[in-house]
Amino acid sequence: MSCGEPHETDCAEVLDHLYEFLDREMPDSDCTKFEVHFEECSPCLEKYGLEQAVKKLVKRCCGHDDVPADLRAKVLGRIDLIRSGETVPDHDVAATTAVTTAAGGELPGTGVPGVAKE
Numbered sequence: 001m002s003c004g005e006p007h008e009t010d011c012a013e014v015l016d017h018l019y020e021f022l023d024r025e026m027p028d029s030d031c032t033k034f035e036v037h038f039e040e041c042s043p044c045l046e047k048y049g050l051e052q053a054v055k056k057l058v059k060r061c062c063g064h065d066d067v068p069a070d071l072r073a074k075v076l077g078r079i080d081l082i083r084s085g086e087t088v089p090d091h092d093v094a095a096t097t098a099v100t101t102a103a104g105g106e107l108p109g110t111g112v113p114g115v116a117k118e
Contacts, residue, residue: 003040003041003042003044007040008037009033009034009037011037011041011043014038014044018048019051021048022051022052022055
């Protein structure tokens with residue numbers, strides 16, 4: 001996509017890094033270059049507007065799922081174990097697999113997908 005006009009920042013570069021811009025995961029100087037580009041290039045501005053709208057829609061529709069406290073604690077505990085260099089005991093993994101398989105592929109009472117039935 002390009003408007004056919006020359007720009008300081010190429011359309012391809014802007015589109016390749018559009019999500020970084022949307023998420024503000026780039027330096028301010030790059031954000032400024034993108035903003036200038038959007039002022040000059042209506043096709044890129046249109047694409048930016050579309051992606052911004054999709055991102056807002058996804059956040060509104062999917063961003064409010066509450067995670068059960070016990071599940072959150074277990075996951076964070078496992079992350080801490082891994083970060084500290086410890087391994088997750090095999091019996092924990094086996095127990096989780098057995099429970100999720102018996103529950104039809106979901107962690108019981110959570111609706112959270114686990115290991116699917118075989």
